[in-house]
Each structure stands twice: as C-alpha cells, then as structure tokens.
Amino acid sequence: MSDAALLALSPLDGRYAGKVDALRPIFSEYGLIKARVKVEVEWLLALADAPGIVELPPFSAGAATRLRALASGFSTADAARVKAIERTTNHDVKAVEYFIKEQLRDDAELGPALEFVHFACTSEDINNLSYALMLEQARSEVLLPALDNVIATLRALAHAQAAQPMLSRTHGQTASPTTLGKEIANVVARLKRQRKQIAAVELTGKINGAVGNYNAHVIAYPEVNWPVFAQVFVEGLGIVFNPYTTQIEPHDNVAEIGDATRRANIILIDLARDIWGYISLGYFKQTLKDGEVGSSTMPHKVNPIDFENAEGNFGLANALFEHFSAKLPISRWQRDLTDSTVLRALGTSFGHTLVALDSLAKGLGKLTVAPERLDADLDAAWEVLAEAVQTVMRRHGLPNPYEQLKALTRGQGINEHSMREFIGSLDLPTEAKQRLLELTPGRYVGLASTLATNV
Secondary structure: OOHHHHOOOOHHHOOOHHHHHHHHHHHOHHHHHHHHHHHHHHHHHHHHHOOOOOOOOOOOHHHHHHHHHHHHOOOHHHHHHHHHHHHHHOOHHHHHHHHHHHHHOOOOOOHHHHHHOOOOOOHHHHHHHHHHHHHHHHHHHHHHHHHHHHHHHHHHHHHHOOOOEEEEEEOOEEEEEEEHHHHHHHHHHHHHHHHHHHHHOOOEEOOOOOOOOOHHHHHHOOOOOHHHHHHHHHHHOOOEEOOOOOOOOOOHHHHHHHHHHHHHHHHHHHHHHHHHHHHHHOOEEEOOOOOOOOOOOOOOOOOOHHHHHHHHHHHHHHHHHHHHHHHOOOOOOOOOOHHHHHHOOHHHHHHHHHHHHHHHHHHHHHEEEOHHHHHHHHHOOHHHHHHHHHHHHHHOOOOOHHHHHHHHHOOOOOOHHHHHHHHHOOOOOHHHHHHHHOOOHHHOOOOHHHHHHOO
C-alpha cells in the first residue's frame, strides 16, 4: 500500500481504494472539471450553429473536432492547469472558462469566438448539467452493473435452492416452512423493482441564466427563442429539460436517485443481516482461502465479515443519501452555496455503496448450503404442522380447530409421534387424514419452489 493510501483520511482512498476506481474518473475533482469543460464546449458549439447569433458564425468540421477534443481528451494535467487558474480567480467555474479561452487563443478560427465561451451563463448553468452527466455515467456504467451482478447471483441461488426446505421464523419463533430459494427470491423481486426505480429517475438540467429567466440572453438577442434553444441543448446532452428554476436547478432529481439507491441499499442490509443469521444457524458455510484467518483468538470461527462490511458501508452511503434528500432541494431565495458544498460528496455516497456491493458479492461467492443442518431444524419442529392440521379441520367443520391445536402445541414438546397421534384421532375424511399423516415439516412448503423458480 502506498504512503498516500496509508495516510488517506477516507477509507475510500485508502483501504477500499481499489474497489472504487471505476468512480474516480466520474466524481473526482478531475471528473467534475471534465464535465464542466464538456458543457462549456457544447454550449459554444450550439451558439455557433444558431442562425440568430450572427456574430458567431458556424465552425468548420475541423474546428468543431478540435473544440470537442478539449473535453474528450481532457487529462489530469489539464485539470491541474484549471486548478492553477482557480488559485487566481478563486472561482472554480470561471477557471474553466479561462482555461478554454487559453486553449483557443492561438486558433485562427476559434480564437475570435473567445467571448462566446460561457455566454449568458451563470456558474450553476454549467454545474447542474455537469452533475447530471456525472450521475448518468455513474448510474449506467457503475451502479446498475454492480447491482445487476448481485441480482444475478441471488437469482441463481434462488433457483438452485428452490426446493430446499427451510424452517421459517416469525417473531423469532418457529413458523410454517418455506424454502431457502423462495426466501432469496423475495430479495430478488424487491431488488428488481428498486433497480427499475433507479433507472427511471429523470436526471434534469437547465441553462436559463442567473435567476432562471434568460435575462442576459434576451437583452443580447431578443429575437432568439431562448426557452426552445435551451431545451434542445439540454436534451442534446441526454438530460431531461427543466424549464422552471431559480439560479439553481432544484436538485429534486439528485434527491430522487439518492432515495432510490438508498431503498435498494436497505433491502440489501436486510439480506446481509438475514444471511448473517443463517450462517450463525449453520444453514450456510463459508469457504476460506488458504492462510485466511477467521478469528484472531478462536481458531474454529469463520466470521461473516463480508456481510458485516456490506451492512456498514450501506449504512454510511445511506446516511449521505438521506442528507442529500433533505438538503439539496432546499435553497435560500434564488440560491445559496450550500448545495454546491453538499454535491461534492456524491462520489462518497456512491463509493460506499460500491464497496458494500463488492463485499456482498464476495460474501455470496463464499457460501455453500448445508442441507443437513436445514433438514435437522425442520425435523425438530413438528409443531409447525399445527397450521396445516387446523386449516384442514376448518374445511371439514370440526369443532374448535384452532383451540385444539393451541392446546396441543403450547407449553409442551411436539414430535412426529404426538402430531400423528393427534391427526389419527380426528374425524376427517380418509383422503384428508391420509394427506395430513403423510405430511412432514419438510414437505409443508406450499408453492415455495415454484415461486422461487419464477423470479
């Protein structure tokens, strides 16, 4: 591990650095500056193509290519130059404008267009579109693929264990059996829904000036239909146009994608805790690599640390997502700077989510099912057939079925013999009685197997 990693304040840049590399080009300072350059460049190109802006003629194909190369070929050295300019301007977006002008100054065709860089824009015009681009990239290239990987793993487990009976526990007490696969299928179904919600969040943007009214645009070029122009531009970036804003885009969309991701994370916390418990019960065993240690003092232990790590990192991510949801849609009057401060932590929330998804996937990959342990718990819980027996008694009109089973099962041990003896004493039709006599806890799983394979 490098000195920088050892001295990192955040574990995302230290212990977990390698797990979040995919996010660094997106949410880092470099990533933010690169996105800003892209927006500024595309705005300049759009202005040049507008017939009403006669002072800025369309660029040649070669000039447009050179201009777009500023964004597509943007390097960390370029980002360092922007930061150097910022030390003078004390303004991060203005530094981007000056950087672009610096790059164009000596270009014969692009040089005359210098004063149309950042034309009629407020900083937030550039920032809101940049964050929308960053969020879309993070969602499509990193978050959803990582979530899809976990969903696929869980679906495979659900199908493989569709028929493996498992004792249920409601309120911590023995309850009607299920199958291991069906319990995993429940999680898959929940995650699929939340995945759809994350993908469906509209990432919105605006480019309407200092307070959202195109004031500067209209005074300079009153004949241009600026709302239409802005909409075409924003949608051309792959972003949903928001026509009504103050100086800032209100960030409702950031809150929405944060909330959707938080809900998916909560489902996975639920899963991590359940698997933790199943490992404790012996339903799952964990595979260790050669040389790997489970406990520092108890050699027999294999601690479920991957699931604990996942739970902890999901929790850290969700704390930030919750703050985004509560803070970002709020701004004093037409704007304050608190949103800008908070938005810079977006990468941290996605980073902890990615670490958690990685830990969860790692933990799932270590699991092997112990059917003998699952079966043993079922064989020791014949009382769970009380539901089946009393429901059949209800069908056939026997008196006080619930109360009879309550008396049988409360406060005394129930085993195969006592349960079948009770069934044998019931005045039931032969077929119904035989069906109950053949029933075991492991066979009392309803449609669980079918449900597990259909997810």
